[in-house]
Amino acid sequence: MGRTMTPHAIPRYQQLKDLIIERISNGELRPSDRVPSENELVQSMSVSRMTANRALRELTDEGYVKRIAGRGTYVADFRSQSHVLEVRNIADEIAHRGHVHASEVIRQSRQHARGEIAKALHVEQGVDVFHALLVHFENATPIQVEDRHIVADFAPDCLDQDFTTITPSAYLTAISPLAEAEQIVRAQMPNAAVRDRLLMTDDEPSLVVIRRTWSSGRPVTFARLHHPGSRYELTGQYAPAGTPQSTPVGVVQLEALSQ
Amino acid sequence: MGRTMTPHAIPRYQQLKDLIIERISNGELRPSDRVPSENELVQSMSVSRMTANRALRELTDEGYVKRIAGRGTYVADFRSQSHVLEVRNIADEIAHRGHVHASEVIRQSRQHARGEIAKALHVEQGVDVFHALLVHFENATPIQVEDRHIVADFAPDCLDQDFTTITPSAYLTAISPLAEAEQIVRAQMPNAAVRDRLLMTDDEPSLVVIRRTWSSGRPVTFARLHHPGSRYELTGQYAPAGTPQSTPVGVVQLEALSQ
DNA sequence: TAGTCTAACCTGTATATACAACCTAGAAGA
DNA sequence: TCTTCTAGGTTGTATATACAGGTTAGACTA
Numbered sequence: 001m002g003r004t005m006t007p008h009a010i011p012r013y014q015q016l017k018d019l020i021i022e023r024i025s026n027g028e029l030r031p032s033d034r035v036p037s038e039n040e041l042v043q044s045m046s047v048s049r050m051t052a053n054r055a056l057r058e059l060t061d062e063g064y065v066k067r068i069a070g071r072g073t074y075v076a077d078f079r080s081q082s083h084v085l086e087v088r089n090i091a092d093e094i095a096h097r098g099h100v101h102a103s104e105v106i107r108q109s110r111q112h113a114r115g116e117i118a119k120a121l122h123v124e125q126g127v128d129v130f131h132a133l134l135v136h137f138e139n140a141t142p143i144q145v146e147d148r149h150i151v152a153d154f155a156p157d158c159l160d161q162d163f164t165t166i167t168p169s170a171y172l173t174a175i176s177p178l179a180e181a182e183q184i185v186r187a188q189m190p191n192a193a194v195r196d197r198l199l200m201t202d203d204e205p206s207l208v209v210i211r212r213t214w215s216s217g218r219p220v221t222f223a224r225l226h227h228p229g230s231r232y233e234l235t236g237q238y239a240p241a242g243t244p245q246s247t248p249v250g251v252v253q254l255e256a257l258s259q
Numbered sequence: 260m261g262r263t264m265t266p267h268a269i270p271r272y273q274q275l276k277d278l279i280i281e282r283i284s285n286g287e288l289r290p291s292d293r294v295p296s297e298n299e300l301v302q303s304m305s306v307s308r309m310t311a312n313r314a315l316r317e318l319t320d321e322g323y324v325k326r327i328a329g330r331g332t333y334v335a336d337f338r339s340q341s342h343v344l345e346v347r348n349i350a351d352e353i354a355h356r357g358h359v360h361a362s363e364v365i366r367q368s369r370q371h372a373r374g375e376i377a378k379a380l381h382v383e384q385g386v387d388v389f390h391a392l393l394v395h396f397e398n399a400t401p402i403q404v405e406d407r408h409i410v411a412d413f414a415p416d417c418l419d420q421d422f423t424t425i426t427p428s429a430y431l432t433a434i435s436p437l438a439e440a441e442q443i444v445r446a447q448m449p450n451a452a453v454r455d456r457l458l459m460t461d462d463e464p465s466l467v468v469i470r471r472t473w474s475s476g477r478p479v480t481f482a483r484l485h486h487p488g489s490r491y492e493l494t495g496q497y498a499p500a501g502t503p504q505s506t507p508v509g510v511v512q513l514e515a516l517s518q
Numbered sequence: 519t520a521g522t523c524t525a526a527c528c529t530g531t532a533t534a535t536a537c538a539a540c541c542t543a544g545a546a547g548a
Numbered sequence: 549t550c551t552t553c554t555a556g557g558t559t560g561t562a563t564a565t566a567c568a569g570g571t572t573a574g575a576c577t578a
Contacts, residue, residue, distance in 0.1 A: 011561060037528065048563040053530080061320070069529040070570030087495075183495045187446030187466035187488035205464030205488065207446035229446035229464065236442045270531060296558060307533040312560080328559040329540030523576070531568080539560080546553070 012047055016055035019045075024064060024075055035065055035073040087183060087209055087234060090146070090225070091167050094138045102140070105163050106197075107133040110152065117149050120212055120222045128152035130159065132168050135197050142198045143232060148223040154215065172213070172221055180214040185234065190226055198228045205229040271306055275314035278304075283323060283334055294324055294332040346442060346468055346493060349405075349484070350426050353397045361399070364422050365456075366392040369411065376408050379471055379481045387411035389418065391427050394456050401457045402491060407482040413474065431472070431480055439473040444493065449485055457487045464488040 010018075023029045036044065041052035056073055059065045067073045094101040113121060113129045121129065129149050136144040148168050150158055154175070161171050190198070190206040200206065209225040269277075282288045295303065300311035315332055318324045326332045353360040372380060372388045380388065388408050395403040407427050409417055413434070420430050449457070449465040459465070468484040 013561080039528080048565095050564085051562060054561095056529090067529065068570085070527080070572080072528060072571095183493075185444060185466070185493040187464040187486075189462060189464060203448060203462070205446040205448060207444070207466075227446075234442075234444040272531080298558080307535095309534085310532060313531095315559090326559065327541085329542080329557080331541095331558060519578100521576105521578080523574100525574090526572090528571075529569085531566100533564105533566080535564085536562080537560100538562105539558100541558075542556095544554090546551100548549100548551075 013051050013055045013058070016041060016045060016047065016052060017059055020055070020059060021064060029075050031075050033075045035075060037072055087185075087211075089167065089169050090136050090144050091170065094136075094143070097138075099139045102137045103164050103167065104135045104137070105132070106135060107131060108159060108161075108163065110159065111149075113149070117222065121149065121151050121219045123151060130155065132158075132163060134163055134168070136167075141231070143227060145194050145197050145226040146223060147226070148221060150221045151219070154220040168221075168223075182212045182214075184210040186210070187229065194226045198226065200228045200230070207232055207234070209234075272310050272314045272317070275300060275304060275306065275311060276318055279314070279318060280323060288334050290334050290336045292334045294334060296331055346444075346470075348426065348428050349395050349403050350429065353395075353402070356397075358398045361396045362423050362426065363394045363396070364391070365394060366390060367418060367420075367422065369418065370408075372408070376481065380408065380410050380478045382410060389414065391417075391422060393422055393427070395426075400490070402486060404453050404456050404485040405482060406485070407480060409480045410478070413479040427480075427482075441471045443469040445469070446488065453485045457485065459487045459489070466491055466493070468493075 020029070020035060029035065035056070038049050038052040038056060041047060041055070042049050045052070056065065056067065060067050060073075063076055065073050066076045088096075091101045091103075109131050111129055111131045112126045113123050114125055117129065118125050118127065123129070129152050132146070132148045132150070134146045134148075135142050136146060146168065150168070150172070152158070155172065158171075161168075163171070166174075186208045187205050188208055190200060190204075194200075194206060195202070195204075198206070207227045207229050209227075210223070211225065212219050212222045214220065279288070279294060288294065294315070297308050297311040297315060300306060300314070301308050304311070315324065315326065319326050319332075322335055324332050325335050347355075350360045350362075368390050370388055370390045371385045372382050373384055376388065377384050377386065382388070388411055391405070391407045391409070393405045393407075394401050395405060405427065409427070409431070411417070414431065417430075420427075422430070425433075445467045446464050447467055449459060449463075453459075453465060454461070454463070457465070466486045466488050468486075469482070470484065471478050471481045473479065
């Protein structure tokens with residue numbers, strides 16, 4: 001039979017999670033220490049085993065603990081050192097800032113893959129690929145040069161698209177919504193073409209995101225996204241799911257960190 | 260009563276997840292489409308509601324669907340556009356590449372917080388903070404300048420640490436293993452000091468990671484991590500948890516993408 | 519002594535049941 | 549017509565129970 005709960009109470013499983021996180025957080029439980037087993041939690045916390053199971057299972061997913069069937073639950077070694085950055089679609093990102101996105105198509109053509117493009121897309125030299133070169137604007141200021149190649153047979157109607165109304169990224173994810181991706185972020189000096197398109201000064205570096213996206217086990221698109229170093233940065237927050245998410249954290253940020 | 264299972268079978272809840280992911284993946288279910296409710300899955304898939312609930316709940320955590328109590332479950336809008344980059348502790352990162360990490364301590368002192376440091380750490384002007392300036396080496400080549408400030412009362416024994424044997428990052432997470440963090444990644448030209456420490460050429464940009472880490476609701480450390488643009492990049496993979504994780508993806512990468 | 523077996527724990531999964539809270543369409547009332 | 553109420557569907561949580569399978573310590577046997 002279900003237990004009666006006062007309205008809007010914190011769920012029991014969440015209380016368990018919080019309790020264990022607290023004990024890890026304040027050092028009472030240290031890495032590789034044994035965490036109370038499900039049955040011990042049943043006893044001491046007066047919950048059902050399923051509830052204890054859910055708490056411990058979610059803590060596992062979140063990287064706090066490690067569970068070994070037959071042995072027990074242990075505090076995970078070093079959570080922490082991997083912080084996470086999110087790279088979003090440029091149009092969404094601009095819209096999210098409440099700004100206006102526009103783009104200009106410089107080139108939209110069919111080519112034969114060669115050299116590194118062929119290698120990156122896992123196709124033979126000479127196979128058909130589409131090439132799209134665009135500039136994205138945020139409130140009329142150029143913010144990204146997108147240099148993208150797409151495997152031709154993955155997106156046959158690529159040349160018919162109007163990339164000023166739908167970004168290549170949005171177009172591709174509309175074709176196949178799920179994909180793996182690899183990314184690389186680099187700081188490098190732009191070539192003259194990119195520098196001119198982005199209205200960059202001579203000594204300004206660019207932040208380049210190189211992204212290769214996979215679908216059904218094969219690479220389908222390969223993009224270089226160039227941004228002006230003085231006007232673009234990647235930001236990310238990291239909160240160990242369970243933290244009350246102190247809200248205005250992201251706001252102070254930009255003001256406080258200007259160098 | 261429990262259902263008998265053949266040994267090592269794929270769990271029922273995972274089968275449900277795979278089935279729904281497949282239907283999203285092949286376009287049968289498109290963003291904002293309605294996903295079968297728990298009770299419908301109970302009927303059509305012959306599982307208990309708890310099993311259906313687990314499948315849908317995990318799909319929610321993984322970003323595939325969105326659930327609204329009282330209404331139903333819907334395919335999440337654009338999963339995809341947010342790709343993820345991981346920023347790891349430099350020592351772990353170097354160790355992971357099978358290389359040797361070493362570091363040199365340039366400065367390790369107590370200071371009074373001023374200007375942007377005070378702002379970033381949410382302390383008054385003049386409050387005690389520790390300052391650590393280090394260079395990290397990968398196989399004797401300088402790869403990172405770490406410029407870090409730490410709130411003094413968070414880490415009172417900071418000056419006693421030997422940062423050549425334990426990195427500041429490792430030291431801090433040993434004190435308080437759980438934290439929130441904010442990060443910013445920028446491409447910028449280094450100042451002369453950084454350029455010299457990292458043996459960079461005059462026209463080489465640096466990739467800067469700015470990281471502020473929180474503990475117990477307050478900022479405790481603020482670090483600028485400078486890397487030589489020609490020798491350092493951030494990499495990340497993104498696979499919608501459930502993909503068979505095509506193994507060698509990360510390997511081809513570096514070779515293929517050299518520009 | 520050395521090897522084997524077993525009991526007692528552990529996690530992992532699955533089910534049936536129960537109640538609370540939320541949402542909406544449509545019925546019932548003013 | 550407009551408002552209010554309600555029934556039924558939906559998610560969210562909690563419990564009790566059951567069985568499968570991994571792990572280990574200690575008892576048992578050869």
